[in-house]
Amino acid sequence: MIQIKNVSKWYGEFQVLRDVNEEVKQGQTVVVCGPSGSGKSTLLRCINGLEPFQRGEIIVDGVSVSDPATNLYRLRTEIGMVFQRFELYPHMTALQNITLAPMKVRKKSRREAEDHAMKLLERVGIPEKAHEHPANLSGGQQQRVAIARSLAMEPKIMMFDEPTSALDPEMIKEVLDVMVNLSTGGMTMIVVTHEMGFAREVAEEIIFMDEGSIIERGTDISFFKNPTSPRTKDFLDKILI
Amino acid sequence: MDLAVIPRNLHFLLGGLVLTLELAAISLLGGFLLGILMGLGRLSSRKWIYYPATLYVNFFRSLPLILVIFWFYFMVPIIIGRPLGDFLSAIIAFIAFEAAYFAEIVRAGVQSIPQGQVMAGYSTGLGYYETMRNIVLPQALKNMVPPIVTQCVIIFQDTSLAYVIGLKEFLRRIYLVDSRELRSVELYLFAGFVYLVFCSIGTITSRRLEKRQIGR
Numbered sequence: 001m002i003q004i005k006n007v008s009k010w011y012g013e014f015q016v017l018r019d020v021n022e023e024v025k026q027g028q029t030v031v032v033c034g035p036s037g038s039g040k041s042t043l044l045r046c047i048n049g050l051e052p053f054q055r056g057e058i059i060v061d062g063v064s065v066s067d068p069a070t071n072l073y074r075l076r077t078e079i080g081m082v083f084q085r086f087e088l089y090p091h092m093t094a095l096q097n098i099t100l101a102p103m104k105v106r107k108k109s110r111r112e113a114e115d116h117a118m119k120l121l122e123r124v125g126i127p128e129k130a131h132e133h134p135a136n137l138s139g140g141q142q143q144r145v146a147i148a149r150s151l152a153m154e155p156k157i158m159m160f161d162e163p164t165s166a167l168d169p170e171m172i173k174e175v176l177d178v179m180v181n182l183s184t185g186g187m188t189m190i191v192v193t194h195e196m197g198f199a200r201e202v203a204e205e206i207i208f209m210d211e212g213s214i215i216e217r218g219t220d221i222s223f224f225k226n227p228t229s230p231r232t233k234d235f236l237d238k239i240l241i
Numbered sequence: 242m243d244l245a246v247i248p249r250n251l252h253f254l255l256g257g258l259v260l261t262l263e264l265a266a267i268s269l270l271g272g273f274l275l276g277i278l279m280g281l282g283r284l285s286s287r288k289w290i291y292y293p294a295t296l297y298v299n300f301f302r303s304l305p306l307i308l309v310i311f312w313f314y315f316m317v318p319i320i321i322g323r324p325l326g327d328f329l330s331a332i333i334a335f336i337a338f339e340a341a342y343f344a345e346i347v348r349a350g351v352q353s354i355p356q357g358q359v360m361a362g363y364s365t366g367l368g369y370y371e372t373m374r375n376i377v378l379p380q381a382l383k384n385m386v387p388p389i390v391t392q393c394v395i396i397f398q399d400t401s402l403a404y405v406i407g408l409k410e411f412l413r414r415i416y417l418v419d420s421r422e423l424r425s426v427e428l429y430l431f432a433g434f435v436y437l438v439f440c441s442i443g444t445i446t447s448r449r450l451e452k453r454q455i456g457r
Contacts (some may be wrong), residue, residue: 050360079367087361091379100375101365145363153365 080150276343
C-alpha cells in the first residue's frame with residue numbers, strides 16, 4: 001500500500017530524513033516512535049505530499065507522490081491525517097468540521113454528508129456533540145471528532161501524528177480505543193506515538209527513528225526486550241519507565 | 242458665533258457628506274477585495290505572484306495619497322484617451338492606494354492562523370482556494386476586524402484629499418460655503434464635529450466587535 005524507498009530530505013543544510021526505507025502493506029498498522037526531532041512527523045507529511053523531499057521515492061497505492069504529474073489533492077483524499085493538536089476548525093461545529101471536505105471535494109449533498117458524519121460520530125462515541133464547537137469539547141472529544149473528519153473522506157490509509165500527546169491522561173484511552181477499533185477493522189495505519197501499550201496491542205511493525213533514519217525495526221514485543229542499538233535502549237528505558 | 246450659517250447651507254453640505262460616504266464606502270469595498278488578492282499574493286510561494294504583489298504594496302505604501310490622486314487624475318486620461326471625471330478617478334486612486342494597506346492587514350491576519358489549520362484542510366483533499374475560503378479567511382477575518390475598522394476611519398478622513406482634483410466632497414463644500422459666507426470658525430467647528438461623530442461610530446463599532454470576539 002505504501003512503499004518508501006531511500007527517501008532523504010533536507011531543510012537547507014540540515015538533513016531531516018536519511019535514506020528511509022519502509023513498506024506498509026494493506027491492513028497493517030505500523031507504529032513509528034523515536035525522540036522529538038527524529039523526523040517522524042516529517043516522514044508522515046512527505047507521504048501525503050504536504051512537504052517535498054529531495055531524494056528517493058514514495059509510492060502510495062501505486063501512485064508516486066513526487067511525480068509532478070500526480071494530483072496531490074486527489075492522493076490526499078485517500079490518506080486521512082490526524083494531528084497532535086487536533087486542528088479542528090474552531091469556527092465550525094463538529095458536524096461542519098466533518099462534512100466540509102466531503103461536500104467540497106466529493107461533491108456530496110449536505111444531507112448525504114451529514115448522515116455519514118452522524119454515523120462516524122456514533123462510531124467514535126460522541127453523536128451528542130455534533131452541534132458543539134470545538135472550544136466546548138474536551139481534548140479527547142476533539143481528537144475523536146478529528147478522526148471522524150478524516151474518516152469522512154473514506155481514506156484507504158490513516159496517519160496519526162502523536163494523536164494523544166496533547167491529551168490529559170484520562171482522555172488518552174478514549175482516543176486509543178477508537179484507533180484500536182480502526183486497526184482491528186482492517187484500516188492501513190501509520191501511527192507516530194509513544195503509547196507502547198497501543199503498539200503492543202495492534203502494531204504489525206514498530207520502527208524506531210533517530211536523527212532522520214530508521215535505526216530499529218521489530219514485528220512485536222521482541223523489539224522492547226532486545227533492542228539492538230544502545231540509542232533505542234536508552235529511549236525505551238525513558239518511555240517505558 | 243452665527244450658527245445659522247449651517248442650517249442655511251445644510252442641504253449643500255449634506256450633499257457633500259453623502260459624496261464623502263459614497264467615496265469611502267466604494268474605496269473600502271474595492272480596496273478590501275483587491276487587498277485580499279494582494280495580501281494572499283504576498284504570502285504566495287510562487288515567485289511570479291509574490292514579487293509583483295510585494296512591489297505593488299511597497300510602491301503604494303511609499304507614496305503620499307495626494308500624489309496618487311493627482312496621478313490617476315492626470316495620467317489615466319493620457320493612457321485611455323479620454324478624461325474619467327473627478328469622481329471616478331478619485332475612486333480608482335483610493336482603491337489602488339487603500340488596497341496596499343488592506344493587503345498588509347490581510348497578510349497579518351492570515352499569518353495569525355496556525356499552519357496546522359492549512360495542513361488539516363489539505364490533508365482532507367481540499368485545494369488552496371477551498372482551504373482559504375472555508376478555513377483560513379473566516380478565522381483570519383475575525384482577527385482582522387480591529388485593523389480593518391481603523392482603516393475605514395482613515396479612509397473616511399482621507400477622502401477629504403479628493404478636493405485637490407476639485408471633487409466637491411464634504412470638506413470642499415465647507416470651504417466653498419466659507420468663501421461665500423465668511424464664517425470660518427462656525428463652519429470648520431461643524432466640520433470637525435461631523436468627522437468626530439462618524440469616526441467615533443467607527444471606533445465604538447470596533448470595540449463592540451472586539452468584545453464580541455472575546456466573548457466567544
